[in-house]
Amino acid sequence: MDRTIDYSPLFSPPNPDEVAAYRRATLAARPEAQAQQIVRIVSWVIGGGMAVLIGITLLFPLVVSAASIVSGDADLIDLVGLLPPLVLVGVAILLIVRALHGRRHDWQNRLRMARFAEANGLLYSPQSEGPSYPGAIFGIGTSRQVTDHFRTTDDRFIDFGNYRYVTGSGKNRSTHHWGFLALHLDRALPHMLLDSRANNGLLGSTNLPAVFSREQVLSLEGDFDRHFTLYCPAEYERDALYVFTPDLMALLIDEAAPFDVEIIDRWMLVYSARPFPLGDPATYQRLLRIVTTVGAKTLTQTDRYVDERIGQFEANIVAPAGQRLRRGFSWASAAVIAIFVAVWLGGILSSVLR
Incomplete structure (x- = not known):
């Protein structure tokens, strides 16, 4: 490859409309990819529905406790036991948001790469x-x-x-x-x-x-x-x-x-x-x-x-x-396997000799 390479498309982020159009065109040209995308969407819908259901189940006692505190029927200390499920729900939401953002970012990068390829033959x-x-x-x-x-x-x-x-x-x-x-x-x-x-x-x-x-x-x-x-x-x-x-x-x-x-x-x-x-x-x-x-x-x-x-x-x-x-x-x-086997046999031998 002796010709000069044009790297500028890799440094130029496309706008969201261009990314969406590229994504639609790419999936339309590859039926198997479109099917995979549908499976992923269905998985996300099912997973999201389960997360919402679990979240409501976990957060409902928190809402009830908060209402009790406001009304004076409970102490703030009663909320401490609900912090672990609250943290779990927050982490799940964060992971879902990051995954969705990552997919959008991937399509943006793929459009940049497609433009880089077109610019350089x-x-x-x-x-x-x-x-x-x-x-x-x-x-x-x-x-x-x-x-x-x-x-x-x-x-x-x-x-x-x-x-x-x-x-x-x-x-x-x-x-x-x-x-x-x-x-x-x-x-x-x-x-x-x-x-x-x-x-x-x-x-x-x-x-x-x-x-x-x-x-x-x-x-x-x-x-x-x-x-x-x-x-x-x-x-x-x-x-x-x-x-x-x-x-x-x-x-x-x-x-x-x-x-x-x-x-x-x-x-x-x-x-x-x-x-x-x-x-x-x-x-x-x-x-x-x-x-x-x-x-x-x-x-x-x-x-x-x-x-x-x-x-x-x-x-x-x-x-x-x-x-x-x-x-x-x-x-x-072989050395790693031998060490693992030796430790395993040593554990068996020590339990037998007890």
């Missing part, structure tokens, strides 16, 4: 099907969707947005949320992963849903290893050094240190452990800066890459040994 979708990229966070679970989705319509393909999927069922059901950026590359490259240390979890365990064998870790020069753990396939260390030159490593540290970066097939994929904030100008400025710095350098650095095991530039493929990293085992997760 991008395609924007509030919600779309989950992509079929080969990266670590894709192809997992069910109900895969992208929200607040941007794509280029010409030139080099760039794709970014918020991605979610569901794993498990019943009580174990979990929804996983990510921000992602995908840049299409010219050359097929070996599978390489930069696992950011900034977003790792307990005991330094990766936040990614895929764990790769530590035998594939390649240490790079300088302080790069303080920011990223680089994985590359066995016997592809020289290829990784060909791609990750000192100037590219410097750009990665400066621009992408909070994110995980995966190179696989003909894609560079950037992952955020949290969804990108709706309509935040700084977020989109940073994402597109990653494209114009890290992405551009990766493209120029790899524009003549050939897997020496294939040896043909025209083939533009990677040998099977370099196409995918080998999966590994999370020792950090």
Whole structure:
């Protein structure tokens, strides 16, 4: 994306009439979204009705007590017992008001993003099907969707947005949320992963849903290893050094240190452990800066890459040994499970010995 980006639509809040018209047009164009909206409205009506009923039930004794105090038949101390339900009702009302305000604010942000996309030749979708990229966070679970989705319509393909999927069922059901950026590359490259240390979890365990064998870790020069753990396939260390030159490593540290970066097939994929904030100008400025710095350098650095095991530039493929990293085992997760089991067994043993 070499053209100048116009960020002004992200800084210009639309008026309420424009937001309402955009919301109606968006829902009308997507029948499934309209159905979801109806379900949400019905849920709000039912929930609001229940809240009103509970509120009247809880507040009626308060009104009676207040009337008794005014008439002199009761003391102020009699109201103390009614304070907890009064607080609960107040909190419920506050949450409902905040939720309604948040929904209006979301639609305002989506209109700003739609205008930003139109001004810059991008395609924007509030919600779309989950992509079929080969990266670590894709192809997992069910109900895969992208929200607040941007794509280029010409030139080099760039794709970014918020991605979610569901794993498990019943009580174990979990929804996983990510921000992602995908840049299409010219050359097929070996599978390489930069696992950011900034977003790792307990005991330094990766936040990614895929764990790769530590035998594939390649240490790079300088302080790069303080920011990223680089994985590359066995016997592809020289290829990784060909791609990750000192100037590219410097750009990665400066621009992408909070994110995980995966190179696989003909894609560079950037992952955020949290969804990108709706309509935040700084977020989109940073994402597109990653494209114009890290992405551009990766493209120029790899524009003549050939897997020496294939040896043909025209083939533009990677040998099977370099196409995918080998999966590994999370020792950090195993340690946490072992501690939990030890505490559980210790509790059982201590109850038996009493």
